Amino acid sequence: MTLDLLVIGGGINGVGIARDAAGRGLKVALLEAGDLGGATSSASSKLIHGGLRYLETYEFGLVRASLLEREILARAAPHLVQPLTFVLPHDRFQRPRWMIRAGLFLYDCLAHSDRFARSRAVDLNSGVFAAPLKPDFRHGFTYSDGWTDDARLVILNAMDARLRGAEIWPRTRAVEARPQNSGWHVVAEDRRGRREFTAKAIVNATGPWASEIDRRVLGVAKPPRLRLIKGSHIIAPRLYPGDHAYLLQATDGRVVFVLPFEDDYHLIGTTEVEIGDMDAPPAVTPAEISYLCDAVGRFFRHPPRAEDVIHSFAGVRPLYDDGRADPSKMSRDYVLKRHLIDGATALSVYGGKLTTYRRLAEAALKKISSALPQRGAPWTHAGVLPGGDFFGGPEALLNALRERAPWLPEETAERWARSYGAMSFDILAKARNRSELGAEIIPGLCEQEARHLVRHEWAMTADDILWRRTRLGLTAPSGAAEALTHWLARERTGG
Template sequence: MSETPFDVLVIGGGVNGTGIARDAAGRGLSVLLCEKGDLAGATSSASTKLIHGGLRYLEYFDFRLVRESLLEREILLDLAPHIIWPLRFILPCKKGRRPSWMIAIGLWLYDRLGPRRRLPPSQRISLAGAIEGAPLGDDLSAGFAYSDCWVDDARLVALNALDARERGAIIQTRTACVSAARERGLWVAVLQNCLDGTESKVEARALVNAAGPWAGTFLNGVGGRDAGERLRLVRGSHIVVPRLYAGNHAYTFQNTDKRIVFALPYERDFTLIGTTEAPFEGDPDAVAISGDEAAYLCRAASAYFKAPVKPEQIIHSFSGVRPLYNDRAANASAITRDYVLDCAAPPGMAPILSVFGGKITTYRRLAERALSILAPSLTPPRPAPWTGSAPLPGGDIDAGDFERFQRTFHDENPWLPPTTARRLARAYGTRAAAVLGGAKSLADLGADFGAGLSQAEIDYLIDKEWARTAEDVLWRRSKLGLHMSAAQRARVEDYFSSLPGFPPRSIPPRSDPTKV
């Protein structure tokens, strides 16, 4: 901690909080970020894992958000080609859903509202006899193809936090802000270590409330300001089943309720299906998929796939609470995915900026706007935006050519199994060599926990990426929990439990596979 006031105290270690911390640190501001759990421990690791413009938002005439999202899609693809990559979507035409002429107009707009330097344009396609049509019902003979991007959402958060720290920010996980008050023109906050209960006091010139689903609660209980009804909490749930089809493409399915459900290739051996949108009340820490949601997703997918998707096929599920800005829309699907930045800065008093709403695609632009709002109160040494051209850690891949980089990485480490080499290249990019730490054989990596997870990688994640529990490693920094047996996951738990000063063993983790 610093004896002098921080410029910015950020509450919340999700994508918006870490994005703001990174931007602020890169402008030369002193930054402290505290997160009561793990980085991306809630909403930011429970997304559909897409960097996209939001095709369906065109129906609500939200052209500004779609354009901004499409612009960000291109920027983020350049900044992190290891964890973000193009994904082709197949949208089958089905009787009783939106007519093909309407889809064609929407895709025409989608192609033109933002740039597409790397992504191919949309097109009409025939599904008959094509690999894309093979797993689909016989009534689906035509459709459209369009492009967006996939993102490893939890790693996006971790890399923003890592870059923020390397630019001078202090990142404290398992640390809650339990009180904050204005004193002498500053924010004075009390932070509590969530593991041992110890408290510390810090001062800051500005307070950023990026607490996601807890933003309203924080503002009411800690920030000393009435949040009113600015947030609508919506639960989004996903299911994971064994891989349903060949190919690296995704599907966009129109449901009878006019909602969209995606089926996506996931972690090599699986298919991810989501998402739902249900009003949520209660503790976001306790969010979980309901039986009705699981059945809904199975029905939606079964309406398109030849082979029905059944609840008993579900091997994993995850849910998150989306903190959407309350625009008074009649139903959850129609609520805007845009963000609102609310700043209260009475004359002579330290500002508090609260983040309401938003989507993972626009987090970087949101951070830029947040800093432009705070700038008059902080006078940063480097006021100009900078994050649009600075790669995230590991993203400085020559010409953004991940496939060439991955081949070179494997050629330099031929002793690594190909699947492990590719996973490490994907997760860490140009920093994958640092994970290996000079190893020349599998034995050099220490204990083998299964699915390619080594002691060396766990130690790297502990040292560099704030991993403190098996859940952090198995379900956020990676998704290796999907590929491991219960016994293998338990060994990872045992390893963490053996380390001095680490949290006690906790089974099951919140995001571990559950039966629905």
């Protein structure tokens, strides 16, 4: 096989680059050593946002670009990227109210959005926004930003890349890449064995492993240093009614979010702990759980306790080392480095935010354009992701789904609408009643949906389905993973 472009890494940046390149008519393949979105890209705070706190470090260009991307993504996947109201409680220990109001005004001006509500001051003496707060917090502000399911955003980009001709190979490891005839001879390995092919250019989009892949696979002599920053999150039962979130300032000056999550829970994060390497999967420590509970406890009457936490996860943000001692002051923007090794072109991606992956992909392809055949122009600013091709907004979609399948349980209809968008009707296919969707493998998951995840979304394990394609792992009973594993084994063998 001869490729125009090989992308190594199946997180959000990798799939975004593969999608953009395939849509321009390039011959593209993507390698991912594990599951698509199986690391940092499924362990974020799930926000599509400008980054209000980046105004403090004067990164106005990053904030503006991120806010523009927020608009583009909300149009591309309106079922998956939706507005979320944030409440900022204020007290005398924080910056003056006028300063916060000025920052929010600047944020509104940089956004210039009709889709996301403008900020405003709110009275926190009473009302739904005041309900969970201690009486000390009488004043505050609200603003709007975007929320998404990060793991599903990865999958949608991979699906669109495949629809446009890209080869997507999860659980396939890049073993070796050797310069050859101004391109690359690549050896990859999966559970079935090795495959070899050539590529005109390679993009290394492996996130926290970027420097390692630079050195071990591409042969880059002196890869840049990455600062690996672990961010941990906890999930607890709902702390207050309503669909709004809170942005809270911890005593150390960091920001902690409390976000509505999967109807019955709140997601709380994040921490910021520098780690030395990626030798083991990142884990949430008891100290981090205490930190997050204490941060919420400064504001809430009834904060979560460590024993209330039903699930936790950690991701690692790879930040390009710019020499600053404090990781919280380091830029979250991406850095792209082009390498020319014995006449072969490669590009390494360092850093970046979930929100700006599409913009990063455009910049990456521009950076290596001289090594690629000249094909189409940038297009993803107007592209729609799979499932996003519907009219009338998410509520209209849900109503259409209810009308098509009134026998579908309401919680399933709501979950399908926000996870699959218009693809929900493909999953239903010709089913006329619940039994025609097949047996219920675990509560809430029928065989028809599971087959869609296996056949169209690269799901291979119980964890893929329970924690990344869906969030059913939060409510799954004991033994659910085993039952799903057995079903997957029978499905593979045709039993």
